[in-house]
Amino acid sequence: MTEGADLRDTTPWDIQDDTLHEECGVFGVIGAADAAAICALGLHALQHRGQEAAGITSYDGSEFYSRRGLGHVAENFATGEQLAELPGHMAAGHVRYSTTGGSGLRNIQPLYADLASGGFAIAHNGNISNAAALRETLVRNGAIFQSTSDTEVIIHFVATSRFPKLLDRFIDALRYLEGAYSLVCMTVEGMIACRDPLGIRPLVMGKIGDAVVFASETVAFDVVGAEFIREIQPGELVRVDFAGNIESLRPFGDPAPRPCIFEHVYFSRPDSIFDGRAVYDVRKQIGVQLALESPADADVVVPVPDSGVPAAIGFSQQSGIPFELGIIRSHYVGRTFIQPSDSARHSGVKRKHNANRLIVEGKKIVLIDDSIVRGTTSLKIVQMMRDAGAKEVHFRVASPPTGYGCYYGVDTPERSKLLAGRMDLEAMRDFIQADSLAFVSIDGLYRAVGQEARNNARPQYCDACFTGDYPTSLTDLARRESDAAQLTFPDAA
Numbered sequence: 421m422t423e424g425a426d427l428r429d430t431t432p433w434d435i436q437d438d439t440l441h442e443e444c445g446v447f448g449v450i451g452a453a454d455a456a457a458i459c460a461l462g463l464h465a466l467q468h469r470g471q472e473a474a475g476i477t478s479y480d481g482s483e484f485y486s487r488r489g490l491g492h493v494a495e496n497f498a499t500g501e502q503l504a505e506l507p508g509h510m511a512a513g514h515v516r517y518s519t520t521g522g523s524g525l526r527n528i529q530p531l532y533a534d535l536a537s538g539g540f541a542i543a544h545n546g547n548i549s550n551a552a553a554l555r556e557t558l559v560r561n562g563a564i565f566q567s568t569s570d571t572e573v574i575i576h577f578v579a580t581s582r583f584p585k586l587l588d589r590f591i592d593a594l595r596y597l598e599g600a601y602s603l604v605c606m607t608v609e610g611m612i613a614c615r616d617p618l619g620i621r622p623l624v625m626g627k628i629g630d631a632v633v634f635a636s637e638t639v640a641f642d643v644v645g646a647e648f649i650r651e652i653q654p655g656e657l658v659r660v661d662f663a664g665n666i667e668s669l670r671p672f673g674d675p676a677p678r679p680c681i682f683e684h685v686y687f688s689r690p691d692s693i694f695d696g697r698a699v700y701d702v703r704k705q706i707g708v709q710l711a712l713e714s715p716a717d718a719d720v721v722v723p724v725p726d727s728g729v730p731a732a733i734g735f736s737q738q739s740g741i742p743f744e745l746g747i748i749r750s751h752y753v754g755r756t757f758i759q760p761s762d763s764a765r766h767s768g769v770k771r772k773h774n775a776n777r778l779i780v781e782g783k784k785i786v787l788i789d790d791s792i793v794r795g796t797t798s799l800k801i802v803q804m805m806r807d808a809g810a811k812e813v814h815f816r817v818a819s820p821p822t823g824y825g826c827y828y829g830v831d832t833p834e835r836s837k838l839l840a841g842r843m844d845l846e847a848m849r850d851f852i853q854a855d856s857l858a859f860v861s862i863d864g865l866y867r868a869v870g871q872e873a874r875n876n877a878r879p880q881y882c883d884a885c886f887t888g889d890y891p892t893s894l895t896d897l898a899r900r901e902s903d904a905a906q907l908t909f910p911d912a913a
C-alpha cells in the first residue's frame with residue numbers, strides 16, 4: 421500500500437494513553453471515477469462526528485493508497501495534490517474523535533492490512549465492548565498489533581479465520597464481537613458495509629449514478645448529491661462488487677434492533693434521517709414533550725446553541741413563550757466537550773457562547789439544552805445569563821438525566837464523572853445554580869420518536885446512557901471492575 425499521509429509528529433502521551441472510546445463517522449464509495457473526492461466531501465458533512473483525525477483509503481484495481489492525518493477533513497483533503505494521492509474508483513474514509521490522549525496517529529482509520537486474500541481496509545464507527553479481552557487472546561496466540569484501536573481485532577480475526585472465502589472469513593470475524601460496529605471495508609473484491617446485530621450505530625446506503633455510497637448519516641448524501649436508498653438494517657451485511665452487483669446478507673438472524681437514541685438527542689446532524697425519522701423533527705418533539713411535562717413561567721425560551729435549538733423551537737411552539745436567541749455562538753470554536761482537560765473545557769464554553777444582553781436583561785428565561793453530561797456547560801451558561809441581567813433562569817433538558825457511561829462509541833464518561841451519576845435532581849439544580857431544573861422523562865423521549873412510552877420489556881432503542889439497560893454484555897468493563905475490586909481488597913479471601 422502507498423501511504424501518502426500527513427503524519428505530523430505526535431507526542432509520547434498520545435501513544436501511551438490511547439483509550440478505546442471513540443465517536444466516529446464513516447463513508448464509502450464504489451464505482452465512481454473521483455471516489456476519493458466524493459469521499460472527502462462526504463466526510464466533510466460528517467465532521468461533527470469526529471474532529472481529531474481523518475483518513476481516506478482508495479483502491480485503483482491493483483493498489484491501495486492511504487492518506488491519514490490529524491485535524492479536520494478540510495485540512496487533510498482539500499487540495500488537488502492531496503486527493504491525487506488517492507486514485508481509483510473505490511474509496512473509504514473515516515473521521516475520528518477520541519478522548520484525552522487517544523489521538524495517536526497509528527489509530528487513525530481506515531486501518532489497513534495485507535492479508536492472504538489481498539489488501540483489506542476497514543473504517544469503523546462504534547466501540548467493541550469485548551475488544552480488550554479479544555486482543556489479549558490474540559496477542560497470547562502471537563498476533564502483533566499496530567494500533568491500540570478496538571477495530572484492529574477485526575483485521576486479526578479476518579486474517580486468521582479458517583474459512584477459504586474472504587466474505588466467510590469476515591463474517592466469521594464478526595461473530596467474536598460484542599458491542600457496536602458500523603463498518604465500511606474495502607477488499608480486492610469490492611466493498612462490504614455492515615451494521616452490528618442490534619444496529620446500535622447508524623449506517624445508510626445511497627447511489628450517485630451507478631456508484632454505490634455508504635455513510636454514517638444521510639446528510640453526507642445530500643452534500644455529495646447522492647440519492648438516499650435505505651438504511652443498512654441492524655445485523656445486515658451488504659456487499660458490492662466492481663460490476664455494481666449488490667448482495668445483502670443477514671448472517672446474525674433477526675435480533676430485535678436497538679439503535680442508539682442519543683443519535684436523535686445530540687449526535688446526528690438535525691438535517692439527517694435516522695431510524696426512519698428526521699432528527700430535526702424528533703428534537704422538536706422532545707421540546708414539545710418537555711413543555712408539556714415541565715412548563716415554566718417565563719418571558720423567553722432561549723436555546724443553548726446549537727445543540728438546544730430544535731428542542732427550544734418545540735418548547736416555544738408548545739408553550740406559546742417566544743423563542744429568542746439569548747445566547748450567540750461563535751462558529752470558530754469546535755465542540756467544547758472535546759477539549760482534553762477540564763480547564764480547557766471551561767474556557768472553551770466562554771469562547772463559544774456569549775449572552776445577548778438585549779434579550780436576557782430583566783427577563784425570566786427558560787434555557788434549553790439537549791443534555792447535561794458533566795454539568796460544565798450548564799453551570800457556565802446559567803451564570804452567563806445571570807451576569808447579563810436575567811431575573812430567573814429555568815433550565816430544561818431535552819433528554820433524561822445522563823446517568824450511565826456509554827460503551828458503544830459515544831464518549832459519555834463513566835458514571836462517577838456524570839452529574840446525574842453523582843447527584844439527584846435537586847443537587848443538580850443547586851450545582852448549576854438554576855431557579856428550576858427539569859429533564860424530559862424517558863417516556864417523553866419515546867413519545868418524541870412516535871411511541872406511547874418506553875416498552876420496558878422490549879425497548880426500541882439503546883438508551884443505556886439514561887437507563888443503565890445495556891443491550892449487550894460489557895466484557896471489558898466487567899473485567900476492569902473485577903480487576904479494580906481485586907486491587908482495592910488485596911487480602912480478600
Ligand code: AMP
Pocket residue numbers: 686724727755757758789790791792793794795796797798830831832
Ligand atoms: P457538559 O458540559 O459536560 O455537561 O456537556 C454538555 C454539553 O455537551 C451539552 O451542551 C451537549 O450538547 C454536549 N454533549 C453531550 N454529549 C456529548 C458528546 N458525547 N460529545 C460531545 N458533546 C456532547
